[in-house]
Amino acid sequence: MKCQPSRGIPAASAGPVGELRRTPRVGSMTALRTALSVCLLPVLPWHEGGREAYLDAEQSGFAAAYTYDHLTWRMFRERPWFAALPTLTAAAAVTSRMRLGTLVTSPNFRHPVTLAKELMTLDDVSDGRVTLGVGAGGSGFDATALGQQAWTPRERSARFAEFVDLLDELLREPATTRSGTYYSADEARSVPGCVQQPRIPFAIAATGPKGLRLAARLGQAWVTTGDPTLGDATPADSVAAIGAQVQRLEQACADAGRAPAELGRILLTGFTPEGAHLLDSVDRLVDFVGRHAEVGITEVVVHGPAPDSPSRSTPSSSRASPPPPSSSSPPRSRPGEPCRPPQPHRDCRCRTRIRRVVSDICSLAVSLRAAGPVTQAATAVRRPTPRHR
Numbered sequence: 001m002k003c004q005p006s007r008g009i010p011a012a013s014a015g016p017v018g019e020l021r022r023t024p025r026v027g028s029m030t031a032l033r034t035a036l037s038v039c040l041l042p043v044l045p046w047h048e049g050g051r052e053a054y055l056d057a058e059q060s061g062f063a064a065a066y067t068y069d070h071l072t073w074r075m076f077r078e079r080p081w082f083a084a085l086p087t088l089t090a091a092a093a094v095t096s097r098m099r100l101g102t103l104v105t106s107p108n109f110r111h112p113v114t115l116a117k118e119l120m121t122l123d124d125v126s127d128g129r130v131t132l133g134v135g136a137g138g139s140g141f142d143a144t145a146l147g148q149q150a151w152t153p154r155e156r157s158a159r160f161a162e163f164v165d166l167l168d169e170l171l172r173e174p175a176t177t178r179s180g181t182y183y184s185a186d187e188a189r190s191v192p193g194c195v196q197q198p199r200i201p202f203a204i205a206a207t208g209p210k211g212l213r214l215a216a217r218l219g220q221a222w223v224t225t226g227d228p229t230l231g232d233a234t235p236a237d238s239v240a241a242i243g244a245q246v247q248r249l250e251q252a253c254a255d256a257g258r259a260p261a262e263l264g265r266i267l268l269t270g271f272t273p274e275g276a277h278l279l280d281s282v283d284r285l286v287d288f289v290g291r292h293a294e295v296g297i298t299e300v301v302v303h304g305p306a307p308d309s310p311s312r313s314t315p316s317s318s319r320a321s322p323p324p325p326s327s328s329s330p331p332r333s334r335p336g337e338p339c340r341p342p343q344p345h346r347d348c349r350c351r352t353r354i355r356r357v358v359s360d361i362c363s364l365a366v367s368l369r370a371a372g373p374v375t376q377a378a379t380a381v382r383r384p385t386p387r388h389r
Contacts, residue, residue, distance in 0.1 A: 106137030135205030243295030
């Protein structure tokens with residue numbers, strides 16, 4: 001039995017609560033109120049598995065499918081890696097229910113004027129199902145791809161705030177003129193505007209004070225990958241660190257005069273200690289989501305399968321070897337990037353298992369709602385009002 005969430009809204013049924021035949025444990029009810037989404041790396045040609053990945057994600061019942069917005073990334077530097085926004089546009093054409101988005105776009109190689117036009121178009125093609133995940137970016141490959149020197153952390157932070165501010169205006173207004181320190185617009189047009197009004201939702205990735213203030217001011221959701229300073233943390237340490245981040249976000253909302261409940265809280269799980277194994281079983285996923293829901297997370301994003309991606313559960317002898325280093329190639333990890341790469345499931349053949357796990361989760365959610373102990377959850381990313389079409 002498939003759960004059918006409301007159009008464009010990550011439903012409670014996407015949250016993991018165990019198998020239908022099981023009695024829910026403590027924390028399961030909290031997990032039920034958490035949206036479950038997937039992040040698909042843009043590494044498969046569209047007609048050689050890329051299209052099927054998004055169809056599988058929607059059929060499995062995920063609330064949203066996200067992808068990374070990089071020019072290249074880590075071990076895939078010398079391997080296929082496709083652009084995020086064209087991929088999401090193609091995905092919008094073959095899906096109808098789940099939301100689509102980036103995790104995350106950054107100013108490293110983008111300008112707000114051109115990005116706004118592309119996002120407005122993607123929102124139109126998807127009929128209002130787009131969420132923009134946006135972050136400050138790091139000092140990896142994208143930071144120098146256009147021939148510039150990598151920005152200092154101070155400049156990166158200042159650019160990020162100005163970038164999001166201008167993008168917000170561009171997506172809200174039919175014409176924008178603004179002169180900034182880093183980004184400007186001169187009579188830039190955004191007509192007819194976004195399907196979602198007043199604009200598409202922003203999910204702002206941040207952990208520092210300035211970024212959290214920006215998320216509290218302009219975000220409809222906040223994104224975290226956990227605490228990058230923890231290194232090889234235990235699961236309990238990781239959950240505690242994420243809970244502390246949520247508390248700082250809530251304080252930033254209070255300082256901005258905004259209700260903290262207005263913001264969704266998205267956890268991209270691949271950088272967490274347990275990220276590699278979350279889709280191994282329903283029980284494991286229920287436990288993970290329940291613990292994070294209890295500290296305030298409203299949407300959990302797991303990594304979908306990717307070919308030749310290392311996993312903690314994969315013996316080192318069987319992992320795909322990265323391309324040989326060269327003097328012209330930057331190291332796989334660069335300062336400012338998370339200290340631990342995300343752990344997508346390694347083999348595309350695990351899609352059947354993933355679909356079964358998520359289907360079991362959805363089935364129990366439907367059963368529990370029918371029994372009356374819980375109600376439909378609020379959306380993790382609150383969808384703006386659609387414009388009249």
